[in-house]
Amino acid sequence: MCLAVLALHALPGIPVLIAANRDEFHERPTLPAAQWPDAPDIYAGRDGRAGGTWMGATAQGRYALVTNFREPGRFRDNAPSRGALVEDYLRSAETPAGYLARVHEADQAYNGFNLIVGDTRQAWYLSNRDGGPRALAPGVYALSNHLLDTPWPKLARTKAAFAAVLSRGPQPDLPALMAALADRVPADDADLPATGLPLDRERLLSSPFIVSPNYGTRSSSVLALRDGGAGQLDERRFAPDGSVNGESELTFSWRTADGGDRPR
Template sequence: MCILFIYNGNEDVESDYRLIIATNRDEFYERPAQIMAPWEGQADVLAGKDVRGGGTWLALSAVTKKIGVLLNHPVAPTKTAVKSRGKIAIDYVKGGLSIREFVDSMREYFQECPGFIFVSLDFGNDYTKVHSYTKNTDNLEEHSEKYLGFGNSAPATPFKKVQAGRQRMQGVCQRLNKIHMKEQLVNELIELLRWEEKHLPDQVIEGQHPDNYKHLSSVYVHVPNIYGTRTHTLVLITKDGGMDVIEVTLRAPIDSQKPNWEKTKFRFKL
């Protein structure tokens, strides 16, 4: 489980920000991972690393001006689901292909992966282009809305927590839209990502996860000592070309009852 919220504010004349991203990575606590850092052999690409699989759930580059976020999409497994999804975000971000070209070049590979939704952001032009690719339906969709939310269901049928989080994100970004408010903006975005309210009833998540939907119905997921939200990532890009990347992740060994959070920051001038 993961969740992603996006504010695409390039045409919002009241805001100093052209793009804000807030996302959670949910994973089993015992699965080893490395914090965000320059990727192996790609100094201009930043990503955390899933040590067991060797890939990542989020990658970005201030050089190619791309961000890729991978979301799990549980669907009926296929016999050919043997390839890792972890390379998808890295390959998109470091390459020179548009998202449509990338999907076309990777379609055969995608069909051998477990279910996923891949969200791409290209901020190399005046307006950030946001697309989602859903492996289960082989559908690539462009999203032009100012506020977006994605989770572990098809984009057209979001979980209630995704809808609620998107609305809360909108309120935060409307109030704290000036650069001098950045500290409070970051704090409130982290609060959003640690929102423990359960958004039920929800037929979509209950149908998809009938046995444990209650644990998964909040933005911040916590199944004691087993599984939950392990990493928050924020990306703030201002209209004058400033880019802040902030990752807050649980330090291993993880004690979910007494979480020890570690913060990593990066700053770029686009």
């Protein structure tokens, strides 16, 4: 996952709304978003090489997502999978705060990451490049390959497009959110972040939707957890040329793990 905009406990009737692009090498095997056969409470895509996932939700109203932290020269081949951090949370019954506290104790073993975990009551954020876990107040957040709400041009543009969709009415237009994720316009060179990559690579990665033969946006996803127990995960998948090569539309019911009433 390389770009996500999240409305967390900020919309009437929708405690969780996330629109996100996953950028990855095209040769990396990936399973489409689905209900997992070995964990039927989980709804997510799956990494076919290391296992784990970049974003998912559960029938208990839990969700999580991870992005890599861009830091050329610091990548370690022997580090544990960052996608496992999402899977482990979705499989667990730990509170968001408790889970991130435990992850934080060993987070330097991983390559750089940003991790958001939550449920329909609370949300927490942890980066192993930015101190310890912190609770997220209700609001709209954006995340890419630096720290939460770092104002990279691609992030600022997608967050503004997300906010524009939300401003049109009480029920967000999910196709319009997908359209907001499809922006292929790169940032001006003068606005590019300096992350240590060559200029042509910074330019390629500066658009919200990335198209190149080897690496690019593999999927766009919209996740919504609504009051009353309705969940939805839509995923659109893309070929190296940016054309659509698959879609999943998952609907599911969620109920809090403690058996309490669903919010209404």
